[in-house]
Amino acid sequence: MDTEERLNIASRPVEEQASFASVSMREGFSEWLKNGNARKYSAEVILSCMDRISDYAVRKKISMRSLWKYQDFNTFKPIYNKLEEAKLLRITDRNTYKIFVLAGKLYLCFLEEKPWKAVVTDNNASDEEGNIEALVEQVLKDVPALIPQDVVPEETDASFQAPLVKQLVFRKEVDWSLLNNGFTVPQTAVDAFCSNVNGEVLCGNSRPITLLVGDIDYTVTLSNVGFSGDLQKQLQVSYSASSPIAAMFRRIFKLSYDYFAEREKSGSGSGQAESKEYAEVVSISPDKYGLICLPLSKGAQDESSNYPSSPDTLPLEYTQQHSGYGNKYDLLKFWLRENNSDSIQMTFSEIAELVGGLPPSAYKHRAYWSNSDSHPFAVAWMAAGYKVVECDLQSEVVRFCRGDVRNAYTRTRRTTVKEALIEFSNNYKGEVKTRGEIIEKISVEYGHNENSILPADYEIGLSNRQPKLFKRIDHGTYLCLGYDTAQTGITALSRTQIDGYSLISVDEKSKVIGIVADKFKNGFRMSSSIDFERFKNYYADEYGKDFQYDAERLHYVLSNEALVFDDRAYVYSEDLSDTVRVYLEQMNSPCIYIDAFYNKFSDELYAFTIFSVDMLRAFIEKNYYDISVKWDYILLQEGTSPSDLIKDVFSERETWSFDELQERLPCLKMDTIRQTLNGAEYYRVDKGTYTHIDNMDLPESEGLKIIAFVGGKLQERDYVTANELDLSKFMNLNPHCSFAAVRDAVFYKFLSNSYDKSGQVITRKGGKLRVLDILEQYCREADAVSFDEINAFEATFDPEGRTHSQCLIAGHNTMVRVSSDLFVSDGNVDFDVARIDEAIALYCHGNFIPLRGVTDFSLFPYAGYQWNLFLLESYVRRFSHVFKYDVRAVNSANIGAIVRKSFEYSDYDDILAYALAKSSVRLSDKEAVGDYLFNNGYIGWRNLGKSESKIIKSARELREGTV
Known part of the structure; x- marks a missing residue:
């Protein structure tokens, strides 16, 4: 058991x-x-x-x-x-x-x-x-990891047995979603999960529930995201990436978080960590679930305990269970890393109090103060991201004994000038700072030399049109803009423009913005002299004096303080910015197709004077620094893309139809879903139905056999066909997938890094071959080949042994067809081109005739084989100087037309229209039209298919002389 x-x-x-x-x-x-x-x-x-x-x-x-x-x-x-x-x-x-x-x-x-x-x-x-x-x-x-150790006393009592009554609901592998957004309840666990929920969560509804991690309760949202008409519940537990529970998970599962973060940074997708960590969901009481964390690192397990939020004392249970400086330093390391504010600069006395006192020997050797120190406390401090500052040991010890201690340790997260400048400008966004203030702040807090601060690359001027961190508004004075990660929305300003903006006082700017916001609800027209005169009148009425600046100065203020779109400046309140953010969050998706959002809230946005999708895009870029618009998507969460959402849906079940995905992901664009499903990781298993490669069982052991087989075959020849691969075990393991899906998935997972594939043909990297290429090479190497032989060879490339006329194309491209069953090499025939073209001209008086229009070959010079329609087709295809051959599709029924090369037309349908126009057939009788073209050898079927109306219309216009 x-x-x-x-x-x-x-x-x-x-x-x-x-x-x-x-x-x-x-x-x-x-x-x-x-x-x-x-x-x-x-x-x-x-x-x-x-x-x-x-x-x-x-x-x-x-x-x-x-x-x-x-x-x-x-x-x-x-x-x-x-x-x-x-x-x-x-x-x-x-x-x-x-x-x-x-x-x-x-x-x-x-x-x-x-x-x-x-x-x-x-x-x-x-x-x-x-x-x-x-x-x-x-x-x-x-299974000691199933029960947090800090809640298990030494004696077995009621509190000890409490964890045992928690019912395991399901076990989940740690992924990027769990660390940031939440998780989906597997279909196999939905019923067990719902049995612990008070009431039913209907489709499209949500409710708050509680997750217990360690001994801390977190409120999260439980949503039923199933689409209408689906009896299956699709439950998701969600929280924001900035929530305390998400931060807790990232601390506990640090190995997985570091792995995923690195993959996101490199652009290789989220994937799954090679060394997997797990979390187990257990039911505790109605609407309350426990989440038992099973990280790989035992240190991470310890971190899931409830550590102090201040450095005053250690947890009592920790000091009772552990002794020695090592454990205290581990706790200090954790506390320092989690409380990473730059304001944390601790004195020696604070340090000693936090760790319960340090031995006198800790202050008696200089190594304790150097970066090469091996003392466990210094190691913990440095591992948490702090720098050990060199100082004079004797004076520090004396000052420590007096209790007059300066800060000896400082936080050094920012290792480059750029990182320091980014944080500084974001912290003081919108404020004006002098060069001296910036230098003092960055040199003291971030440890950078004065000469390295504010190089020209981080200023905006005529020579630097990229959006940067500061705008110089006067000599030695800068406006903190913040760091624009999208690198859009800030343009270069001339010296005059900068001076014009800086000369207007803050109070005057406030008055300007107030009047535009109150009196120009539908926007202030920047190029309109009428609007400027109206503005001055409003200003004089409001403040009892004239506006003392010209229109250009007003424009400079509005360009910086308002949203300028389509030559109009709009001033929006901060409340509107908050309201739009609420609407965005109501979409319940980190990626939102901007058109879908605008259409849903068009009435509300119109009332706010946001009149179009492009205007909405400008509004978002102007008002939010944590939300961006890319690829026509509003991205509420950095590092998330529409393809990530689609992949997450495929983790809920194995297959999805395109229509189901549209209903399941209403915030995404249909074309985005379609393009994603055409990607290398998705495979069609039925008409309109797809699966993801992660939902396919592709064992490595079988994959290694495939790799070995392909490598061996390519030693013998230039290609391997997919038909030669033994995919039987893969097919048995994936009965929900078609052969083509399994074939392509096996190639993608095991072979794509070293080999190329075109249809059924696998070659070495850079040596792509089509089936047609192989058939043509086969024909070139033969002196004669029968139709049955080349047709059978083509069939070996198809999973079901079918042919698609590629053998006929290859034969016509490289050989001469002398009969219905035989192709021969060019050296076996001798064409007298001039005489043969003259003979064809006796039949083709106009621009074209059907191939079957040549009924007598007595005037054709002998070419090595007896003349027939097959030999004539081959001649016209490749050797004639005057004529060419045209047909809808290659065939063996002598269907097609001989056309003069001098005749100009668009496609074969034009030939059919001209043929009908010259005939006496009644164009209103579609059956008669089909019979005429079929009987004369222009087409192989008695109907024209989708082009019928177009061809008949063209024929009628040609007869009437209107074209």
């Missing part, structure tokens, strides 16, 4: 635990069947069927665990229902499915009856209690 099963049993009533402490569910079910409960099939057949179905359920992610681990009727019933509705199982293994329909019902009866209760008697109650205690001890020994 494994640990999970023991935990499950330990959470049951005592009478249920006693029996199943030593007897597994499979054994209990077997005994129950043998006691006269087996029906139609023997107990052995039923158990064998349940074993196979259990493996199938886990493999298909219908269940996260073996069916034998379900010991509750209500928990197993939803799993049984899903398996009963599994159409693929019913089709691929009908006999097993048929047995399971009965076997599953019997197991439900078994769970409902709970026959193990009968073995419990009052006489052995004391023994049972001993068994339970032993079982609990064994469980804790097996």
